[in-house]
């Protein structure tokens with residue numbers, strides 16, 4: 001089984017307790033572990049795979065809390081760095097209509113420095129790059145790119161999720177697109193939401209968006225569509241793979257559960273190259289990954305709702 005190294009942010013989400021999207025009025029907050037790449041590492045390890053997380057948290061109680069959560073799920077945290085800067089914090093308030101109020105206090109996640117040992121560790125393994133804060137400067141941005149280039153020269157399977165956050169890019173969409181393009185060019189697998197696929201391709205129609213994004217370079221595209229399932233596109237086929245029927249309670253982390261489950265299944269293949277040719281086999285994997293995403297929405301929170309293999313097979 002290959003190991004999947006997930007690079008990016010791990011942070012604290014302080015989620016306002018009462019529904020309503022005005023943070024100035026919120027007084028009670030629940031502390032939650034957040035950060036899409038860390039969620040993906042957890043999804044893989046919770047299924048019994050080899051998830052490893054590469055990121056940076058503060059040398060403070062929040063950093064301790066986060067590293068303990070990952071450790072408890074058997075995520076390899078030997079490459080988790082600690083900084084003297086405080087752990088990154090996000091304060092989020094969500095109204096019932098989905099409107100958000102958001103304050104971001106960026107700390108240690110940006111401080112990730114390049115570790116030369118990673119070059120050999122990722123050889124013949126897998127690298128998942130979950131952008132979000134990795135394109136917002138700090139040494140993290142440079143480190144992220146260097147791991148990407150190391151992966152390109154070390155026979156590493158590369159997965160990329162742009163994790164677009166409107167709150168973070170406010171009116172800077174062109175810069176975001178420019179930063180994502182080299183990754184879409186070279187990644188073997190890209191996971192987009194419909195909004196991301198449309199933004200990054202400039203095409204409203206998702207079929208046209210796939211064609212454009214394949215033209216840039218990536219070979220496997222998955223576009224997650226919430227309750228409608230996932231559009232899977234390769235040169236051998238393009239089809240929406242339906243999800244299962246459930247009643248969602250909280251959709252946080254569904255996309256991370258999805259990509260984590262897909263990468264877990266790919267990590268078990270003896271010959272990764274076989275997935276480019278066998279669309280049906282890939283579609284079966286997406287079907288199971290859809291189920292992982294769906295199960296995650298049936299409980300509150302991201303990491304705590306990720307399924308085990310037993311739950312997935314039930």
Ligand code: ATP
Pocket residue numbers: 192193223224225226227228229230242243244245246247248251252253254255256258289290291292293294297
């Ligand atoms: P996020 O940004 O929250 O990480 P996302 O927008 O990328 O996620 P979604 O499309 O919400 O991800 O969900 C990922 C997958 O989980 C979907 O492709 C689908 O298979 C499954 N899923 C999500 N919501 C539902 C739902 N309501 N019913 C069934 N399946 C769902």
